[in-house]
Amino acid sequence: MSHSQVCNHLRSAALVVDEYGRILERNERAETLFPQGDVAARSLDELFGEQFTQQHLPPGLLGGKRAWSIRVQGTFDGRIDCYPLEEGRKDSGRCLLILIDTHDLPESNDAMPLLDKLTGLPNIQALYDVLDRHYLVSSEEERAGALLLVAFDDVYRFDTRSGSSRGDKVLVELARKLSDLLGDSDYLAYIGDEKFVYVLSDIKRINDAETFAQKLLHLNAEPVAIGGDLFYLNISIGIAFFPYDSNDGAELVRLADRAMREAKVSGWNRISLFNQLHTDAPLEDLEYLRQALPEAIETEEIYFLYQPQYCLKRQRYVGAEMLVRWNDPRAGELGPDLFLPLAEQTGMIRSLTNRALIQAAKTFEKLEEVGASDFTLSINLSPTLLFHRDFLSDLEFFFDYYGLRGRSLHFEITENIFAHNMTVMREILSKIRGMGIRIEIDDYGTGYTSLRTLTELPVHTLKIDREYVSRIDQDLKTHRLFKAMLQTAGALGLEVVAEGVERQEEQQIIAQYGPLIIQGWYYARAMSEASLLELLK
Amino acid sequence: MNMERKSILLVDDIGFILEFETKVIESLEKDLGVKIDIDTAGSVEAAKDLIAGREYDVAIVDMNLPDGTGSDVVSIIRAKGGRTRVAALTIYPERYEEDQGNFDAYFKKPILPTIYKENLRALLQV
Numbered sequence: 054m055s056h057s058q059v060c061n062h063l064r065s066a067a068l069v070v071d072e073y074g075r076i077l078e079r080n081e082r083a084e085t086l087f088p089q090g091d092v093a094a095r096s097l098d099e100l101f102g103e104q105f106t107q108q109h110l111p112p113g114l115l116g117g118k119r120a121w122s123i124r125v126q127g128t129f130d131g132r133i134d135c136y137p138l139e140e141g142r143k144d145s146g147r148c149l150l151i152l153i154d155t156h157d158l159p160e161s162n163d164a165m166p167l168l169d170k171l172t173g174l175p176n177i178q179a180l181y182d183v184l185d186r187h188y189l190v191s192s193e194e195e196r197a198g199a200l201l202l203v204a205f206d207d208v209y210r211f212d213t214r215s216g217s218s219r220g221d222k223v224l225v226e227l228a229r230k231l232s233d234l235l236g237d238s239d240y241l242a243y244i245g246d247e248k249f250v251y252v253l254s255d256i257k258r259i260n261d262a263e264t265f266a267q268k269l270l271h272l273n274a275e276p277v278a279i280g281g282d283l284f285y286l287n288i289s290i291g292i293a294f295f296p297y298d299s300n301d302g303a304e305l306v307r308l309a310d311r312a313m314r315e316a317k318v319s320g321w322n323r324i325s326l327f328n329q330l331h332t333d334a335p336l337e338d339l340e341y342l343r344q345a346l347p348e349a350i351e352t353e354e355i356y357f358l359y360q361p362q363y364c365l366k367r368q369r370y371v372g373a374e375m376l377v378r379w380n381d382p383r384a385g386e387l388g389p390d391l392f393l394p395l396a397e398q399t400g401m402i403r404s405l406t407n408r409a410l411i412q413a414a415k416t417f418e419k420l421e422e423v424g425a426s427d428f429t430l431s432i433n434l435s436p437t438l439l440f441h442r443d444f445l446s447d448l449e450f451f452f453d454y455y456g457l458r459g460r461s462l463h464f465e466i467t468e469n470i471f472a473h474n475m476t477v478m479r480e481i482l483s484k485i486r487g488m489g490i491r492i493e494i495d496d497y498g499t500g501y502t503s504l505r506t507l508t509e510l511p512v513h514t515l516k517i518d519r520e521y522v523s524r525i526d527q528d529l530k531t532h533r534l535f536k537a538m539l540q541t542a543g544a545l546g547l548e549v550v551a552e553g554v555e556r557q558e559e560q561q562i563i564a565q566y567g568p569l570i571i572q573g574w575y576y577a578r579a580m581s582e583a584s585l586l587e588l589l590k
Numbered sequence: 591m592n593m594e595r596k597s598i599l600l601v602d603d604i605g606f607i608l609e610f611e612t613k614v615i616e617s618l619e620k621d622l623g624v625k626i627d628i629d630t631a632g633s634v635e636a637a638k639d640l641i642a643g644r645e646y647d648v649a650i651v652d653m654n655l656p657d658g659t660g661s662d663v664v665s666i667i668r669a670k671g672g673r674t675r676v677a678a679l680t681i682y683p684e685r686y687e688e689d690q691g692n693f694d695a696y697f698k699k700p701i702l703p704t705i706y707k708e709n710l711r712a713l714l715q716v
Contacts, residue, residue: 347681350700351607404700411610443704450703454613 066152069138070097074106077147110150123183123240129154132175134167169243171221172228177306180242180250184302188240188252189295197340198254199262199294202309203231203269204317205247206287223284226277234268248313250306259294259326259339266290266324289317293327297340298398338384343395345381350404354380357412358579361588362429362550362572365564370589372429374465374572375409375416376579393435402435407447413462414455416582425589431463431493439466440477445484452488465493465516468500479510486511493550498538507545515542519553519573526558539566596714597627597644601637601663602652602679608632610701611650618707624716634658638666645672648713650697653680664692675713
């Protein structure tokens, strides 16, 4: 076996192999790294054992165009960096494997391009390479998993003016602690700026990734101990899923980073998911639904139910909230909690809202036929949609060409939307109001609407969240808050809808406050358009 | 007043989409002050008959038809010659890469009114 130039000047163990894992060259260090191994081994299988190579170095992974790096445990503990070798400008099918034993770190600097010098973990370049080559390969058995970006808050604040950096030491200790959580097929990298990235491939459900993140929070609750000093750290965790959120390594890191920043804004030691989905549904199903949604929107698979609203003063049904549903031939009946985040993410939320507007126009016509021409219909409006460049022009189109003009249309928006720029907000809402649409604040009482917001914006109705309704007969404080909200609405001249009224006890307490509209199962459940028309006859 | 006239052929088998497209085109007519004649066909066969009788300025063709594909329709239009500009209406433009030479544009489904209008205006060259 020859010792080539390229192999021998490296102090780490190095092998040159072909795409089938046959060993072509090796250096001296490679012969001492595995004292128990066969010096005359002709393949990676013979050297490491078949189980190990199947797991870490399958033939499909060797060869190819880009360098990658993978962490290994077992036969030896450390990392393998793989550099494809070129012949002229073509791939030779051969690659150089550098085997870095954890015990050699950090003295062994051979593989530094892919290794963070301080922590000894793979760096961001290594992460991108391993993502693209190992985790994001599209094949028959598609891999699904999660990318967790774990950011620590300013460890360098512990640095003193003299002596070595305590921040550096904290980071090294963190790298060690985080490595302890690694499973067999997981990967951990340090991408700089006090940010670590886990790649978890054994994730089947979104909840699994959240469970792992919770483990990290618990781990972090213990301070880092260095030389008798204790350091308490804050972390923020952002999670993105592949191939569901993206199938591109750099994009996944960007999405997880965005989620992490959201987690940070909402307070320390939080977890945030890029896609806002908290579900037990398998990731493959979500990917399927994401692809099926555009087609479903143009069919009857997407349909609407109507949740009637009863007016205590007029003693009759006066309106309904439209609720979107999806009956997928494969996945069955789906609720909006599952597919609205998908729609937000893929931009399909605009088409879904268009479908709702067209449906509303048709329902208004039928309502008129049964003599309910002042009956109102409420449509939920996504905040992202409201700020879209084309939102108002699309809306005007539906008003003019689908006959929505002059109808009793309401838009429901959640309180969270008021976190946006108030000037822009006021302008858009005023235009909507100018078209004759009434604005309702949905889930009122769960967000951050200030009284000033309510006076400044053209709001018509407050929909009090069911949280204040469902315990109103059992909890005096809830009862008082409910009353306070009614007084606020009264002072500002706003209408009130109480949501989620289900039991008679709730209805009785609420009814004593007079001119209210009640929405909930106590009066009627969500129903089809045909049932609604029947109810109103 | 001598108003400019344009003609459009819409090919789609779903009534709801034909209705949607027709309304968007009516709104474009109003924006531009141009008269636009609209013919609709629900199949490749129906489209074939209409194409034989008239040279349209623009055809907008759904890729999934009950008796064939949008590619069949564009072939009929190209075989006849003339200057009809043809757009494919599809959720998956990337699936029809081999037909790229035949189509002048791709309109993405589901239809969004403002974008559809902008694209159609460009295709009509008005």
